[in-house]
Amino acid sequence: MHLRLWHTGVIATLLIATSLQGQPPAAVDKNQQLVQISTINALIKGIYEGDTTIGELRTMGSFGIGTLNHLDGEMVAMDGTVYQVTSDGKVHVVPDAAKTPFASVTFFEADTTTPSVDADSFEALQKAIDAGLPSENLFYAVKVTGTFPKMKVRSVTRQSEPYRPLTEVVNEQSIFDIPDTSGTLIGFRCPDYVQGVNVADYHMHFLSADKTQGGHVLGFELRDGTVEVDKLANYRLILPEDKKFLEADLSPGGDAAIHKVEKLTGKE
Amino acid sequence: MHLRLWHTGVIATLLIATSLQGQPPAAVDKNQQLVQISTINALIKGIYEGDTTIGELRTMGSFGIGTLNHLDGEMVAMDGTVYQVTSDGKVHVVPDAAKTPFASVTFFEADTTTPSVDADSFEALQKAIDAGLPSENLFYAVKVTGTFPKMKVRSVTRQSEPYRPLTEVVNEQSIFDIPDTSGTLIGFRCPDYVQGVNVADYHMHFLSADKTQGGHVLGFELRDGTVEVDKLANYRLILPEDKKFLEADLSPGGDAAIHKVEKLTGKE
Numbered sequence: 001m002h003l004r005l006w007h008t009g010v011i012a013t014l015l016i017a018t019s020l021q022g023q024p025p026a027a028v029d030k031n032q033q034l035v036q037i038s039t040i041n042a043l044i045k046g047i048y049e050g051d052t053t054i055g056e057l058r059t060m061g062s063f064g065i066g067t068l069n070h071l072d073g074e075m076v077a078m079d080g081t082v083y084q085v086t087s088d089g090k091v092h093v094v095p096d097a098a099k100t101p102f103a104s105v106t107f108f109e110a111d112t113t114t115p116s117v118d119a120d121s122f123e124a125l126q127k128a129i130d131a132g133l134p135s136e137n138l139f140y141a142v143k144v145t146g147t148f149p150k151m152k153v154r155s156v157t158r159q160s161e162p163y164r165p166l167t168e169v170v171n172e173q174s175i176f177d178i179p180d181t182s183g184t185l186i187g188f189r190c191p192d193y194v195q196g197v198n199v200a201d202y203h204m205h206f207l208s209a210d211k212t213q214g215g216h217v218l219g220f221e222l223r224d225g226t227v228e229v230d231k232l233a234n235y236r237l238i239l240p241e242d243k244k245f246l247e248a249d250l251s252p253g254g255d256a257a258i259h260k261v262e263k264l265t266g267k268e
Numbered sequence: 269m270h271l272r273l274w275h276t277g278v279i280a281t282l283l284i285a286t287s288l289q290g291q292p293p294a295a296v297d298k299n300q301q302l303v304q305i306s307t308i309n310a311l312i313k314g315i316y317e318g319d320t321t322i323g324e325l326r327t328m329g330s331f332g333i334g335t336l337n338h339l340d341g342e343m344v345a346m347d348g349t350v351y352q353v354t355s356d357g358k359v360h361v362v363p364d365a366a367k368t369p370f371a372s373v374t375f376f377e378a379d380t381t382t383p384s385v386d387a388d389s390f391e392a393l394q395k396a397i398d399a400g401l402p403s404e405n406l407f408y409a410v411k412v413t414g415t416f417p418k419m420k421v422r423s424v425t426r427q428s429e430p431y432r433p434l435t436e437v438v439n440e441q442s443i444f445d446i447p448d449t450s451g452t453l454i455g456f457r458c459p460d461y462v463q464g465v466n467v468a469d470y471h472m473h474f475l476s477a478d479k480t481q482g483g484h485v486l487g488f489e490l491r492d493g494t495v496e497v498d499k500l501a502n503y504r505l506i507l508p509e510d511k512k513f514l515e516a517d518l519s520p521g522g523d524a525a526i527h528k529v530e531k532l533t534g535k536e
């Protein structure tokens with residue numbers, strides 16, 4: 001099976017290398033791979049600047065989530081365009097020259113598509129999706145398109161040096177309750193064993209159909225959703241090599257911190 | 269900086285794809301990447317059979333460590349040849365058709381070379397190498413060539429189904445004290461935050477210069493060693509998709525288990 005993937009990789013890489021004339025090639029077996037920049041624990045420790053440009057990120061995936069340098073909002077990549085939801089709730093297209101300190105992307109190709117899905121909460125949708133997965137030990141890209149009678153998202157505020165840890169910064173996050181919207185949930189389900197490297201379980205961002213609203217998903221009600229799942233058995237981690245990342249204390253044990261930065265709804 | 273790496277990757281991939289005529293290409297920026305098959309926690313849970321052939325593994329790296337299907341001994345890859353140290357202490361060259369359930373490889377290119385290194389223990393060598401590393405947050409391939417007045421290695425015994433967990437199997441490991449040998453330590457230093465996915469900290473195998481002895485390293489004395497370190501900022505995890513891996517309980521928390529299977533010397 002790996003041989004087949006590698007062969008596909010040869011053809012894809014040759015075509016891309018030929019057509020783009022020296023531009024970065026796509027990753028080998030790009031449709032089967034989650035590519036991640038830095039680690040969630042580094043972000044939690046306040047490593048808010050990276051060297052990877054959005055232009056480079058777009059060669060590694062057309063679908064995904066993350067943030068921008070200086071923790072400047074929530075990032076959503078869909079169909080090759082990278083969007084930024086700033087802390088005022090506005091959505092911007094991100095230029096290729098912008099940089100990201102943390103992102104997860106793939107080239108999304110649905111393995112399964114489930115129409116007409118209703119869910120009364122984020123947790124209920126997760127349970128429904130989990131029930132159809134072949135295993136909790138692989139990575140999955142998840143895309144859910146539908147109408148949302150309720151949608152609760154947050155965005156974080158652009159930071160200045162000296163950077164405080166994300167666990168402090170999220171206390172000042174902007175939370176938006178968007179009523180009666182339609183759009184797309186974009187994100188990943190990662191296995192428990194990468195907690196701290198990425199976010200274990202589901203991590204989703206939202207982008208409205210008219211691309212005017214979105215953010216990091218805290219909760220929703222879903223009606224008539226189409227759930228697409230892309231199984232990813234390859235995981236590629238690209239680590240920063242700047243001084244702050246190299247010197248950060250990234251020792252494990254951040255479950256509580258990750259829960260806080262991912263799920264704080266303002267009610268805790 | 270990533271752009272430079274990607275450009276190198278284009279050239280390397282094109283050259284390889286042209287010269288090998290349809291054979292699998294090397295990974296993009298192959299000299300900067302640790303490629304890992306499956307997870308150490310899966311191995312600990314008794315997932316002793318994988319689908320990746322040694323021939324495929326050799327396209328992903330020429331240097332590394334692991335084991336063979338059925339947990340049939342300790343694997344060492346050096347200069348593109350893959351060796352197996354079986355539980356009788358003998359060394360065999362592994363054919364390309366053999367398969368591995370767990371392996372870590374790279375294309376080794378030393379970033380630093382330190383001659384004339386003496387160390388009275390494995391722990392002392394680790395401390396000496398650690399002192400020269402730019403960070404504990406990256407991956408490193410480590411190669412140490414020298415003479416060893418003392419060398420303590422172990423190998424595990426080929427298993428049959430139903431497989432028992434590695435924590436049980438290592439109680440029956442073969443331990444060899446090899447006096448006055450020379451050869452090469454081969455392995456990796458992984459950051460703490462991947463404990464359970466790979467082995468945090470150092471994991472080394474040994475191969476004697478005459479390629480007749482070796483195994484998983486438990487301890488040694490080193491004289492006049494040359495220590496080569498290859499910094500790896502890219503980590504690629506290739507997950508199995510067979511039923512046993514998919515159904516395994518790979519939840520985290522295996523620190524004690526990893527310590528036991530990696531460091532059990534028979535004295536505990």
